Amino acid sequence: MTLLSLPELGNKVHALILDGEPRVGKNIVGQLVAAKLEREKAFDEYDCCKIDMSRGEKGIQVRKLQMDLYAKLSRGEVRKICDPKEGRSELEKLFRRQEKPSLIFFDDSHKPNDLNRLLPVGDLK
Numbered sequence: 466m467t468l469l470s471l472p473e474l475g476n477k478v479h480a481l482i483l484d485g486e487p488r489v490g491k492n493i494v495g496q497l498v499a500a501k502l503e504r505e506k507a508f509d510e511y512d513c514c515k516i517d518m519s520r521g522e523k524g525i526q527v528r529k530l531q532m533d534l535y536a537k538l539s540r541g542e543v544r545k546i547c548d549p550k551e552g553r554s555e556l557e558k559l560f561r562r563q564e565k566p567s568l569i570f571f572d573d574s575h576k577p578n579d580l581n582r583l584l585p586v587g588d589l590k
C-alpha cells in the first residue's frame with residue numbers, strides 16, 4: 466500500500482494506492498481504511514472520491530477516468546476532456562483552486578503507468 470502526496474500541488478492531493486497480486490484482499494484493506502477515516506471524521510477535512518480503474522483494462526480510457534475524477538472532486542461540474550494531456554492540465558487547475566485537499570482512492574490500478582497518464586504531475590511508482 467502506498468500513500469502518495471503530490472508536493473508539486475502544494476500537498477493538496479493525496480492518493481491511496483493499494484497494489485499487489487489479485488485476490489490478496491486489497492479491496493478489503495481499502496474499505497477498512499475508508500471506514501476508519503470516516504469514523505475519525507477525516508472526510509470533513511478532505512474532498513474524497515474513489516476511482517475504479519478496472520473499466521477498459523485493455524486500452525484504459527484515460528480521459529474518461531479524468532472526466533470522472535474531475536466531476537467527483539468538483540461536486541458534479543462536467544468538463545469535456547479531449548485528450549489525457551488536457552485532462553492532466555484541467556485536473557491540476559482544479560486541485561490548485563480547491564479549498565480542501567483531495568484524497569483519492571484508486572481501485573484496480575494494475576499498472577503504475579495508468580496513474581502516470583491520469584494525474585497531472587510526477588512519475589508514480
